Amino acid sequence: MGPFIEVVLGGLMAGVLYSLVALGFVLIYKASGVFNFAQGAMVLLAALAFARFSEVMPMPVAFVLAALLMVGAAFVIERMVLRHLVNQEGIILFLATFGITYFIEGFGPQVFGDDIYRIDLGMPKEPKIVLESMFDGGILINLEDFIAAGIAAALVTFLAIFFQKTATGRALRAVADDHQAAQSVGIPLNRIWVIVWSVSGFVALVAGMIWGSKLGVQFSLVLIALKAIPVVILGGFTSVPGAIVGGLIIGVGEKIAEVYLGPIIGGGIENWFAYVLALGFLLFRPEGLFGERRIERV
């Protein structure tokens, strides 16, 4: 029983981080209907910026500067790209985010360097063994993971309340529901887009810092962030709770598959399990676990 719980816990921790990246996708998709492929690249950019800034200045200052950089990126993306593509087909906006992705993936390392950088958030690294009395050998846990999960949970709670309770949150939901109607009550689309891309950039920063402190900041962050795509398929493109639950399911699922199925059919399942799971969902429940089911009248 002990090892199984360890596997599940490890999966949950990875899942929290998938959720954070997926949350960025969902925020932008909800508010603008854009499937933002660049979310992974934004995680890389934010993490790189924070890592390099924190080498030369205190960490809180580096955090604020990196956050401002993401807000700046949101402004530039809105002005240079989104504004000119209003009312275009979804596929065109999606492809535009491909362009943004490769630009950031090239430009970010060019500015900030392409080595592996360390982020040390000062979180305890040494593993702990708990519940020795209940299980033989106890359960090995990582305190760092728990803190990371706590930060992620706090961020998600804050965003959920902000969206539900404030005037700006209401305006964001209004834009997500109906662009034309939102404009008619005086909500400026351009400003709302800058806000959601900024919030997504901020979420990317938090995700990038946590990933970076675990694995170091390097280009492969982009690949890990791609796992967020099966997560949003699972959870539903428009659902914040879906992003969270989807992330946890995929995190746990792929760890269990790796540990228990891996020896039977060969290792490396972790790399493709999430995508196969997402494929299954697309076949049988395309709107995801929490997504809105669209009922079209014929």
Added chain:
Amino acid sequence: MMTAAVASASSSTHRQNIGEVILAMENISLAFGGVQALSDISFDVREHEIRAIIGPNGAGKSSMLNVINGVYHPQQGTIFFKGEKRHQMDPHKVASQGVARTFQNIALFKGMSVLDNLMAGRNLMMKTGILQQALYWGATQREELAHRAKVEEIITFLEIESIRKTPVGQLPYGLQKRVELGRALAAEPSMLLLDEPMAGMNVEEKQDMCRFVLDVNAEFGTTIVLIEHDMGVVMDISDRVVVLDYGKKIGDGAPNDVRNNQAVIDAYLGVQH
């Protein structure tokens, strides 16, 4: 039956006197590629009046409303609003000048409750900044409460108390139309644009909607521009009517004048050429 109900509703309230011209459309032309949606149309709207735009399908009525609202920018012509020449303007800017509207195919925020839809309608009056809202400080809370009080007044006015927490997507069509009117009213507009507010309604729902439109006009003095197909309704509630056909203006005046205008009769009944 309709006439009697409307008459009794309008006689129960005291109307404000019709005032100066508040909106003047001068020589408006709008084309989409080769399709001329509006050609050289001029008309005006006076303060506190109910002004109807009528015409057969495809006459350019909705296009005209969309021009007023800033969705479309005409290639030619000038718009004067409250005495000032209006430059090309996006819908959210027009809204900030006190113009609210409803849509032909209801455009509500379907995932949100009735209450949230109406609160969103007051978006322009929300003054606290985003960071302040993020912290949900005192001023933000007080502001929400004040707006909520105003929204409750509108809910009472429109008699939709029992559905205030219902997601609007679940409401029947007639009620959705009413909520959409509520969202427009929540902005406390000086001018209200209604695109077929009674389309698809049964007689009873139409009577209710007529009563609300007349009451809004009488109690708040709101200037109303409406598009409507039901001739009975138009003739009963509007002060002046402008008639469009194939993007051209073919009639303009009091309901009775328009009713007897030969061009209008031809447009509606068809004429042998």
